Amino acid sequence: MDILLNADLTVLANFTNPNKKVKVDFNYVVLDLYYGSTFIASQYVEPFSAPRTESKLLDIHLVTSQVRLPVAEIQRLKKEINNNAVVFKIKGVFRARSNLGSILRYSYRLYGTCMVMLNGPPTGVIRGKRCKTKR
Structure with missing residues (x-):
């Protein structure tokens, strides 16, 4: 049996700059x-800055349409919907x-991963999250 996944997820992402001396440009x-392990959507975010000791909140909209899932993930999705707890993974680069100062610039990459648990369709209200960021 084939199931095609449709998802529409809006994430309010918080980018915080705890540094008291410099702003951070993303x-x-x-x-x-x-x-699961199936890639279903991607979203690019326009460049922005996070001022010193401030946060920047961004709405990020992830939409996917008619993504085919492997059989094992179809079974897991059905079980999660029955339990009213669907889990998605969001990875960020x-x-x-x-x-x-005017001479020294420091560039680096950050990698974030969040596991997000939502109520089952159609409401999909967030029930929990677990996020990690590393260099």
Whole structure:
């Protein structure tokens, strides 16, 4: 039996710069959405800056249509819907740059991963999340 997955997920992402001396420029941000090991959507975010000791909140909209799932993931999805707890994974790649004066610039990549648990369709309200960010 084939199931085609349709998903429409909006994420309010919080980018926080705890540094008291420099702003951080994010010049590359991509978020990918997975169900299990199946890639289902991707979203590029326009470059932005996070001022010193401030946060930047961004709405990121991930939409997918008619993605074919493997049989094992179809069975898992049915079980999760019956239990009213569907789990998605969001992976992010961020390229950031801090300017330390006019001469020294420090660039680095950050990798974020979030496991997000939602109520079953059609409401899909968030029930829990677990996120990690590393270099």
